[in-house]
Amino acid sequence: MDDASDAPATDGGAGAAGGSEPTPEEEAAAAEDFIAEQRHLRLGKLDAMRAAGVDPYPVRFERTTTAGAIQAAHGDLQPGTEIDEKVSIAGRLMLMRRQGKLSFATLVDRDGPIQLFVSTAVIGEVAHHDFDDLDRGDWIGVEGTIMTTRRGELSVKVAGFTLLSKTIRPLPEKWHGLTDTDTRYRQRYVDLVMNENARRIARIRIQTISRVRHYLEGQGFSEVEGPVLQSTQGGATARPFVTHHNALGNDLYLRIALELHLKRLIVGGLDRVFEIGRVFRNEGVDTTHNPEFTMLEVYQAFGDYNDMMDLTEGIIADAARDVLPDMKVTYGGVELNLAPPYRRATMVALIEEELGVDINPAMPVEAARKVLDGLGVAYRADWGSGRLTNAVYDELLQHKIVQPTFVLDHPREVSPLARPHRDDPTLTERFELVISGHELANAYSELNDPVDQLQRFEDEAAAKAHGDAEAGDVDLDYVRALEYGMPPTGGMGMGMDRLVMLLTGTPSIREVILFPTLRPEPGMGGLTESTPGPRGDL
């Protein structure tokens, strides 16, 4: 891409009043500096190469093996061995050690490093000079044979090489690498080149999502895709992003959850479905929250929340198996044991056990308020005993739960999509899986009574009308679906990013999302200003 030429000129006149935006002149000057500096360094080499008939960006290269395969096949060779096996490999030059008529270089491909041994005696003076003229960061293809050096380093003895892509920008420092978090997130491509931990987290994320998918398929679940653009807000409580469809002439939400469309598919008879997909919440950004994140939701007809507990344990255990052979991980300085079974305890019992107080959604609201007064927990006048019970749990208990624990039977008042508990109508059949003080999964025996569901939607809509931006809409189409009959169903949602955080021992969600949401970088093109949407900020 030609990043110098497009961005500045096109937004004629906008932003003059703001003062904080770089002017087009400043951006042009910055681009000028870049070009001036780089032309001195490497663009000159490009020109020279082209003049000499060498294409610095050729179209294809045929490789026969990789660094890892060579290491695996020949890792046991004695020092000073040469074998007559021809290989062709490709990768990025990461280190160069030139010493006259002999050069060593470290080539890295996706498996890792392998040393290149380049000798004038083998390839001649001209080719060796061309090799020494390469820059750290260049992509090259190499043909050669397998050897070990006198000190035993497995190497490819280079018989010939081809430049595959010329690097114009210098890589970060070879020893300290790239540490600036802002640059690491904005230029993840450089982070991945330089930092083994970035590659490790990326690898575990890829592997985790793949394992979850295959585990569920193995259990008879079908992967489906619901709509991202939706006209009603529901399935969770969160502020949505709003966008606009020009041809249809209406505003749309970006989904905040996967739930309601998956359950429509249960109504349609798909029986066991799941989706791993991106959801969007227009809320704060911090160590554990990104505006877009990846959710897993699973629905199983004829099951209940007990089945979901078993399934949740199975998913986590299966995902952890490769990454954590002993099922243990140190997170936040504490060793967590992810081996099932996990403790199962009701919210009311945990409060009693940990805090020594008796509070539950069935008790008179005055009595519940006294409990909160005694504990020093703040509450609002319109909360019932259910919400008060939940407040005690949220404020004083959840963050203390370290080892994996299913917290069961949340008050009905805080669980609009869960089915009332079979033994106690003030509770629901719901659980949250809490690990290291954070909620990793949330599940219900799903509510399938359309009349009850409509009532709960209307309660939420009333809250929204009173200014609660996180409250959902009345989704009458969903109610209509339930009226056609949804079988008894267990459903579960799990944050995939948080699962990866857990498996990698990473405290920040931005480390496990390859491209976390950041403020736009000035001068890089695209949207940089706040343009009020058709409905403004909800």
Add this chain to the structure above:
RNA sequence: GCGCCGCUAGCUCAACUGGUUAGAGCAAGUGACUCUUAAUCACUAGGUUCGGGGUUCGAGUCCCCGGCGGCGUACCA
């Protein structure tokens, strides 16, 4: 949102209580070098100290405003 901390060469970092011309390593350029491993050695070049204003004889350093980031805190996964 709020609070605290940070931003110095392409990268990683120095620069005392405000005091000459802002230093070093790596990367880059030139040269030497046939077994290196962050190769080594010599020389060269590289800076709007995040931006703007202020205090001062003098500001990378102090003050104010703004930008970007990190962490903490409140709510959501």
